[in-house]
Structure formats: structure tokens, C-alpha cells
Amino acid sequence: MPRVIGHLDLDYFYAQVEEVEDPTLSGRPVIVCVFSGRTEDSGVVSTANYRAREFGAHSGMPIALARKKLEGKDPAVIRMDHQKYEGVSTRIMDGLERWVDTLEPAGIDEAYFDLTASTGGDYAIATRIANSIKESIFKTEHLTCSVGIGRSKVVAKLGSDTAKPGGLKVIPPDATPSFLDPVPVEKLYGVGPKTTSVLEEMGIRTVGQLSKAPLAELERRFGKKFGDFLSAASTGNDSDSVVANLEPTQFSRIVTLKRDTTDPHEAFEQLAGGIEYIHSKLASAAKSFRTVTAIGIYTDLSTKTKSKTFETPVDDLDTIRESSAALFEELGGSTDKVLRRAGVRVSGLSDTEGQTSLSEFLHPVK
DNA sequence: GTATGCTTTCGGC
DNA sequence: TTACGGCCGAAAGCATAC
Numbered sequence: 300m301p302r303v304i305g306h307l308d309l310d311y312f313y314a315q316v317e318e319v320e321d322p323t324l325s326g327r328p329v330i331v332c333v334f335s336g337r338t339e340d341s342g343v344v345s346t347a348n349y350r351a352r353e354f355g356a357h358s359g360m361p362i363a364l365a366r367k368k369l370e371g372k373d374p375a376v377i378r379m380d381h382q383k384y385e386g387v388s389t390r391i392m393d394g395l396e397r398w399v400d401t402l403e404p405a406g407i408d409e410a411y412f413d414l415t416a417s418t419g420g421d422y423a424i425a426t427r428i429a430n431s432i433k434e435s436i437f438k439t440e441h442l443t444c445s446v447g448i449g450r451s452k453v454v455a456k457l458g459s460d461t462a463k464p465g466g467l468k469v470i471p472p473d474a475t476p477s478f479l480d481p482v483p484v485e486k487l488y489g490v491g492p493k494t495t496s497v498l499e500e501m502g503i504r505t506v507g508q509l510s511k512a513p514l515a516e517l518e519r520r521f522g523k524k525f526g527d528f529l530s531a532a533s534t535g536n537d538s539d540s541v542v543a544n545l546e547p548t549q550f551s552r553i554v555t556l557k558r559d560t561t562d563p564h565e566a567f568e569q570l571a572g573g574i575e576y577i578h579s580k581l582a583s584a585a586k587s588f589r590t591v592t593a594i595g596i597y598t599d600l601s602t603k604t605k606s607k608t609f610e611t612p613v614d615d616l617d618t619i620r621e622s623s624a625a626l627f628e629e630l631g632g633s634t635d636k637v638l639r640r641a642g643v644r645v646s647g648l649s650d651t652e653g654q655t656s657l658s659e660f661l662h663p664v665k
Numbered sequence: 666g667t668a669t670g671c672t673t674t675c676g677g678c
Numbered sequence: 679t680t681a682c683g684g685c686c687g688a689a690a691g692c693a694t695a696c
Contacts, residue, residue, distance in 0.1 A: 312678090346678090406677085406678060407678080491676060492676090493675085602673090602674070602675090603674095605672085607672095608672085
């Protein structure tokens, strides 16, 4: 039986949530921004609605530049409210669970799902379910989304991309080659600029061309694991399954400093609250960590990190404080660059002894 | 040579 | 003219062990 896999993407999520909350925004360019607090307008655009995009404003753009693009266009410039979007997202994901066999949230505004068992591999049934899902989200949250259905994660994700904004794209197994073949390789999940330029050298620009490349050649150029993935993905045969309840693998906190500095102490002091926040995240997830990392982002926006791994998992606040302070010292000694932002990350997470993580509590493994 | 594990960097959203 | 977040997961790069 062919697999039936879906990918759902909430359209321009943060900005759409703001539009729903304040209907007077619709028709106007809307940008949802992260203000760093440095100067009045320093920070970047997190999400732009389609009206704002028409004028050239987009995510990742400095706020001041986006304002310039939107001058005279009556823009709404809104401060990002992560908690609010988190709440909406959680409600939607919880609602989705009852429509599908397995749900795998992928970030705040996306999810993969599996419908193989419940449809018996019937793509017509899957189409009806997908439409019901879209209607249900629109009814309960007044939000639109884009959905793709196909035989693998890569195909499903390409489908939802194609359907943007607001559409549904179903790619039944026998239509997969004609759907994939003309797609430019850089549209494939996992294929960035670096892979694209290597493929270009090999004379490969489309997924159809990729599917004809010899496996051995792809493995030689990209290594076994990624080479195999590229080969499989090019025909919609990438085999990753939809996995529910993925555990978090890291927690981090980054701040923009009050002023640029070369002094590691000065950076570290401004991270004190962030470190406590990470510690509380660990506690509420009942997780311990093995690796702690100091993150420096410099005035030229380049990044440097320094990390330390403990032999056994730890979870106490003082350990994070002391080890990250030491790592910032090392980082400071390793470069002449001037710090603009600083962060701390813990990774290598495991369940804290004698406690049960929230997801395990909700979905016991046995 | 291959597997494994750790550190650092990259890239998506 | 310039302008520039805060997360996350995973790849890349390297060292070591077998």
C-alpha cells in the first residue's frame, strides 16, 4: 500500500493571527517584528503578510528597511507576541490529532501527518480529510493554511509549498514523477545553496535530472547518507516516517546586548535571566543536559560558539552558570571581534532520573 | 575503512 | 546610506576507537 503523508503549513502565521485578532488590519501591509531593544527600530521582521510582501518587505529584513519599503502604504508594525502564537498553535495541533493517524509538529506553524491506515491508501479519502481539516481550522481559528498530500514527507512538503497560500495540493503516487520532475532542486527540503551549486556543477538543475544521476556518483559527492536521501527524494521515495511526540533536543536563549562589547563578563551578566529561563525549561520538561554552549554573535553578524560536554547528565542552575561563564571567557580569548549578541544553549538532553517528562506523561511508552 | 561521538557551523522558520 | 532576532534541528568537520 502506498503511504499517505500530509504536510500542513499555516499561512504567514504570526501576521495572520494578528489579522484575525484585529480585522481592521486586513488589506493593509502587516509586519510582525522582533524588537531587540537596542534602538527604537532595531530588530528584524519575523513575518510579513502578502500585502507587505508585494511592497518588498519580508521576514529577516531589518525593521527600518521594511518601514522604508512600506512608507506611505499605511503599514501595521506589530511587536511579536510569541506566547499568543504558541497558544493558537497548540490548540490547532491538539485539534489536528483527532483527524490523523500520527501527527508530527514541525515548528510552531507546520506539521506532518500520516493517513495511510485510516484511508487504506486511498487518495480520494485523503483529499476529503484534508479539506475537512482546513475547514475545521478556519471555523475554529479563522486561519487559512496550505496542505500537501503525497507518498513521502518531501512530496507532501513540496505540495503544501505549491498550494500556498490557502490551497490543497494532492499528489497521488502515479502523478508523483510528473509533479517532481520539473521542480528546481533547491526547492527540495534539505537542499541549500551549497548542495545546489555542487549539483549545478554536475549539470543537475531539476529533480527529474537528479533522479537520473547514478547513486554511486551522488554518494561520492555527498556521502552515503545524504547521497541516498537525494536519490530517494528525487523520486518521492524518501523513507522518513511521521513520528509523534518528538522530544526536544536543546534549549537556548540569545539576547542582544545593551551595547557592543569585547568584555565576556559584560555579555555574561546580561544573560543571567536567560540562564534561569533555560533552567526552568529543563525543570518543567524534566530534562537534564550533557552539553552547554556559549554563543557569541559579533558586530559583523558572524557567529562563534564554544561548548563543553559533561560525562554524566546534569541539571542544576549553578553548573549552567559556572560552565557558561568559563566558556564565554574562552570565547573572548579566541577572537578580537566585538560582541553584539550573546547566548547560552544546553543540549544532549535526557530525562531526569526519577521524573517523567511531560510528553511521556501524556503518551506513556510502557 | 567505518562507526561513533563531540564541537562548530549552517540554514529554516 | 545604512539598517539586522531568537529560536530550533541537523549538517559539517574533526578526533578517536575499533
